[in-house]
Amino acid sequence: MQRLYKKLETMNKLELSSILLPGVENKRPLVIAGPCSAETEEQVMTTAKALSAREVKIFRAGIWKPRTKPGGFEGVGSKGLPWLKHVKEETRHVCLYRSGDARPCF
Numbered sequence: 001m002q003r004l005y006k007k008l009e010t011m012n013k014l015e016l017s018s019i020l021l022p023g024v025e026n027k028r029p030l031v032i033a034g035p036c037s038a039e040t041e042e043q044v045m046t047t048a049k050a051l052s053a054r055e056v057k058i059f060r061a062g063i064w065k066p067r068t069k070p071g072g073f074e075g076v077g078s079k080g081l082p083w084l085k086h087v088k089e090e091t092r093h094v095c096l097y098r099s100g101d102a103r104p105c106f
Contacts, residue, residue, distance in 0.1 A: 021094050024057045032096065034060040038076060041083045048087040059084075059093035066098075 018026050033051050038044045038061035048059050063080030065073060084095045 021058070023092055024094060030058070031056050032058040032060050034096075035062065037062045037065060037073070038080045038083060041086065044080070044083045044087060045090065048091050048093060052091045052093065057093060058096065059087055059091070060096040061087075063097050 019030060020026060024030075033056050035043060035047050044061055047061075051059060061080065061084060063075050063084070064077055065075035067074055080097075084097060087093055088095045
């Protein structure tokens with residue numbers, strides 16, 4: 001238990017770098033939220049609007065879901081990109097997603 005307290009004590013002394021994003025206040029904690037798996041545009045927009053009402057500014061959604069088990073749901077893929085663009089336009093959220101490609105999607 002003492003090792004845990006020592007670790008927490010060390011973590012409390014760390015200086016955290018600023019994260020500067022347009023429309024996002026530089027305060028802690030920085031909340032990033034959204035559905036683990038984006039399945040429909042309605043689900044994504046409903047979630048984004050609910051988070052916006054709670055002043056969450058960064059929205060994330062799993063549209064590509066890497067799997068270790070073949071045949072498992074791998075997400076909606078590029079079909080979900082317009083949904084995130086719509087979220088960005090409607091709520092002004094910063095939108096995040098996991099991609100296997102380095103090129104910007106929108």
